Amino acid sequence: MSGVLKSLIAGLLAGVLAAPLLAQDLGALARFETGVIRDRWGGTELQLDISQGVPWRIFTMSDPNRLVMDFREVQWGDVDLAALDQSDRINSVRVGTYRPGWSRLVADLAEPMAVKSAGLVTGSSDGAATITVDLVSTDQASFDSEAGSPNDPRWDLPEPAAFEAATPRDPTRLRVVLDPGHGGIDPGAESAGFSEAGLMLTFAREVQDVLRRAGDFDVVLTRDGDYFVSLEARVAMAHDAGADIFISLHADALAEGEARGAAIYVLSDEASDAASAALAERHNRDDLLAGIDLSQSDDRIASVLMGLARLDNAPRSEALARHMLDGIRNAVGRVHKRPLRSAGFSVLKAADIPSVLLEVGFLSTEEDLKNLSDPIWRQGMAAGLRDGIIAWRDEDRALAPLRRN
Secondary structure: OOHHHHHHHHHHHHHHOHHHHHHHHHOOOEEEEEEEEEEEOOEEEEEEEEOOOOOEEEEEEOOOOEEEEEEOOEEOOOOOHHHHEOOOOEEEEEEEEEEOOEEEEEEEEOOOEEEEEEEEEEOOOOOOEEEEEEEEEOOHHHHHHHOOOOOOOOOOOOOOOOOOOOOOOOOOOEEEEEEEOOEOOEOOOEEOOEEHHHHHHHHHHHHHHHHHHHOOEEEEEOOOOOOOOOHHHHHHHHHHOOOOEEEEEEOOOOOOOOOOOEEEEEEOOOOOOHHHHHHHHHHHOHHHHOOOOHHHOOOHHHHOOOOOHHHHHHHHHHHHHHHHHHHHHHHHOOEEEEEEEEEOOHHHOOOOOOEEEEEOOOOOOHHHHHHHOOHHHHHHHHHHHHHHHHHHHHHHHHHHHHOOO
């Protein structure tokens, strides 16, 4: 990131960091009131009205071109994004919780634009605030030279809370990491007022409870609230927790065609079919949708792909998937017509941990949506997962002496 945009961010923080923090401590979170993004001659203006001033920052990222704004914290409510974005230079806008205590706005740019000016003005009587950002057209080379997430020690966003891995391990207990997909600024699929992120968090909590009551299980969630966790962080949490197995939970929607029933995916360099490849591509874009700067990735995922761990654990992942499908069939009576699939899902790349991605159902199918929103049906699905995991555990332990040391 160039010195120009760094100076702008520093000025924004210096101007709002003190007084708004007092407001944060004394009152409720700031609320989004109204706003508009509209084109001007030679550029675009973004205006947000919020109930009180908050610390915030703005930066751009390339590949693809995006504008990112972070806030501490703004409640967006039922913001009408179509009404907010009236600009032809902005392709789409997403808002939501980024991490606990922080929210984010991401605007996908139709063309490279630079931040000309940005400021926050607070009303003298009610403390309400207006944020105004002026963007001007620029060339791609100039945009790329300015782009990049800031690294400011005065206001670096905290990492999501990780599992407290210091507890001694009991070798007789299986440690399961459940990964409810999406969250926060990335709600996933949506249908009839339901979001994939919300339903999968509810289901993950229900599976956690079922496994704990079964005994001999320690269960960890990669997120326990409506906030975003990057794909890399989800894999890292599984390692930090000392996971024995990793199960990512999803409920997608199909733009074309119809699918119903649960399906389970394992990691593969080549997808088992075109639909699986397309699904993996969508899932692997989650970090981009949330405004993550992937150029700063520490390659932790790549590092665990080295060696023979992947060869050893691929059959264990496939066995886990088969046992889970058997448990689901016995519990709810139906799975997808082709229930065992494979694709290159980034979230499954903890090669030393047996890992699967479970599509619990499809929000785009009326019957599946009815089931996913039914707590009684979900309880049966959770029981099926429990039975499948127990069957896998018993078989895996019996085969342990035959595996490579």
